[in-house]
Amino acid sequence: xxxxxxxxxxxxxxxxxxxxxxxxxxxxxxxxxxxxxxxxxxxxxxxxxxxxxxxxxxxxxxxxxxxxxxxxxxxxxxxxxxxxxxxxxxxxxxxxxxxxxxxxxxxxxxxxxxxxxxxxxxxxxxxxxxxxxxxxxxxxxxxxxxxxxxxxxxxxxxxxxxxxxxxxxxxxxxxxxxxxxxxxxxxxxxxxxxxxxxxxxxxxxxxxxxxxxxxxxxxxxxxxxxxxxxxxxxxxxxxxxxxxxxxxxxxxxxxxxxxxxxxxxxxxxxxxxxxxxxxxxxxxxxxxxxxxxxxxxxxxxxxxxxxxxxxxxxxxxxxxxxxxxxxxxxxxxxxxxxxxxxxxxxxxxxxxxxxxxxxxxxxxxxxxxxxxxxxxxxxxxxxxxxxxxxxxxxxxxxxxxxxxxxxxxx
Numbered sequence: 001x002x003x004x005x006x007x008x009x010x011x012x013x014x015x016x017x018x019x020x021x022x023x024x025x026x027x028x029x030x031x032x033x034x035x036x037x038x039x040x041x042x043x044x045x046x047x048x049x050x051x052x053x054x055x056x057x058x059x060x061x062x063x064x065x066x067x068x069x070x071x072x073x074x075x076x077x078x079x080x081x082x083x084x085x086x087x088x089x090x091x092x093x094x095x096x097x098x099x100x101x102x103x104x105x106x107x108x109x110x111x112x113x114x115x116x117x118x119x120x121x122x123x124x125x126x127x128x129x130x131x132x133x134x135x136x137x138x139x140x141x142x143x144x145x146x147x148x149x150x151x152x153x154x155x156x157x158x159x160x161x162x163x164x165x166x167x168x169x170x171x172x173x174x175x176x177x178x179x180x181x182x183x184x185x186x187x188x189x190x191x192x193x194x195x196x197x198x199x200x201x202x203x204x205x206x207x208x209x210x211x212x213x214x215x216x217x218x219x220x221x222x223x224x225x226x227x228x229x230x231x232x233x234x235x236x237x238x239x240x241x242x243x244x245x246x247x248x249x250x251x252x253x254x255x256x257x258x259x260x261x262x263x264x265x266x267x268x269x270x271x272x273x274x275x276x277x278x279x280x281x282x283x284x285x286x287x288x289x290x291x292x293x294x295x296x297x298x299x300x301x302x303x304x305x306x307x308x309x310x311x312x313x314x315x316x317x318x319x320x321x322x323x324x325x326x327x328x329x330x331x332x333x334x335x336x337x338x339x340x341x342x343x344x345x346x347x348x349x350x351x352x353x354x355x356x357x358x359x360x361x362x363x364x365x366x367x368x369x370x371x372x373x374x375x376x377x378x379x380x381x382x383x384x385x386x387x388x389x390x391x392x393x394x395x396x397x398x399x400x401x402x403x404x405x406x407x408x409x410x
Contacts, residue, residue: 004031004223004259006287008304011323015282017308021273022240025304026323027285029256030264031223040220041292042077044138045070046095048126049111050146052086056113059147059179062205066212068105073216074098079138081129082107085122086114087152095129119150120160123174123191130172137293139219140172141197145208147179150187157187165194173197173225175215179205181391185398193247193402196226196258201399203392224259224289224298231269232284234303239283241270243330244405257406259289265407268327279307325365332358332374333404336381336397343390355382 007028015021047067051060067082074080075098082093082104093107127142134140154160164174174195176188179202192199198218200211229246230253233239244267246254256265273282281303288299309317335358342351359378365371377400384393 003298004029004287006285006300006302008285008302009320009323010304010306011319011327012314012317014307014309014314014317015273015276016311016314017277018275019311020275021311021314023271023273023282024323024327025269025271025283026320026326027229027267027269028264029259029266029287031259031261033262034221040139040222042079042135042138043074043219044079044095044130044133044135044140045074046081046083046126046130046142048083048085048122048142048144050086050117050119050122050148051084051111051113052117052148053113053115054117054148054182055179059205060111060113062208063145063179064108064111066208067108069209070212070216071098071101071104071108074101079133080104081126083122083126083129084111085118085125087116087118088114089118089121089125091125091129095133116152117146117148117150118152119144119146119148119187120154120163121152123160124163127167127172127174131167131170134171136171139222139225139292141219142167142172142174142195143177143197143215144174144188144191145177145179146188147183149182149184157184157190160187161190161194164191168194168196175199177202177208177211178395179208181395183395185395189398189402193255196255198257199399199402201395203395218258218260221261221263222258222292223261224291227256227259227265227287227289228253229256229267230254230284230286230288232286233271234281234283235276236274237282238272239269240272243268243270243327243334244407245334246405253286253288266326267407268323268330276308279305281305321366325368325370328361328365329370329374329404332362332378333401336401339381340394340397340401343394348385352382352385355385 009026011024078098079095080098081095083091123144130140175197176192177200178188189199228249231239284303286301335354339351339354362371362375
């Protein structure tokens, strides 16, 4: 299996010898495309679908089409279950081998809409189906799809995220898909983060089949899961910030997204470097992850070593444009979260000012596809604000910030 590579790119190639230096460091983790077609590990999937009244019409129709597509891509060694929920929960397809896809698709086609939204109980019963057949040689995941709020049963986001996290620690991850503009984005994002899965904002139900395709392809191309990154300052260097805002493990390391063939994860670390007078090791980076069907956890360590010059000569060493761009993009992601907080307090002017300031910073960078795309997305958010479409703005901003902070492509 092709192994990920880790590259460290500092903002400058030197630090100051006579005073403290603030140094941004870009860490790029890249996984090559698979060299050959290798069989993927078998899947153990639990599909949990909202069938509350608000899902009627196109939403449910496209959701069923997407689920049918997913079933059609499974092999005879994969397992799948289907759980549906409104104010009641029903396991319409207990976990079984996907050796009769047509029969499974008929069960999905028969799903009809109902009442309220007991999201947590739907997820819990769907996860029980996966748990019954949990196997470390399989990729075990719950996929939750909803268009609404958790308004029946357990509704506290922190409590639900905690339950999802405990399941993840047992080897079962959770991905969430929010459809439309009425679901609770804070809850679905928290579940995905806690569950070591993915979170998707689906603006239109006709996006569902392609999103299911992305999710399945990600599982099929999995190289590493339960990925963590340990960052340690050396020789008095302080790790002042990680701009991505990743969650932490119990040992203080950073939780990264799963590693997949052809994928990459990028993060920016801000270091406070004391005066150094010689070539010095500044930090140590340890990447660790579980490989599918491997018995031992893989890990590797890379260190950053730089020389120094007097502070007055730093400007003679050019700033790395890739690091500047990555830093600005992550600060724009933080600006989105700040704008959402302002909106939650009814301060529309502050939200607008925050988005404007982020766009002005991007405008000062050399133009590139990423910079152009980022400016377009920020402008789009401002247009939602002008139109008073706060629900849509909030979901877009939360989703865009989530993807960027996870070092993922938009």
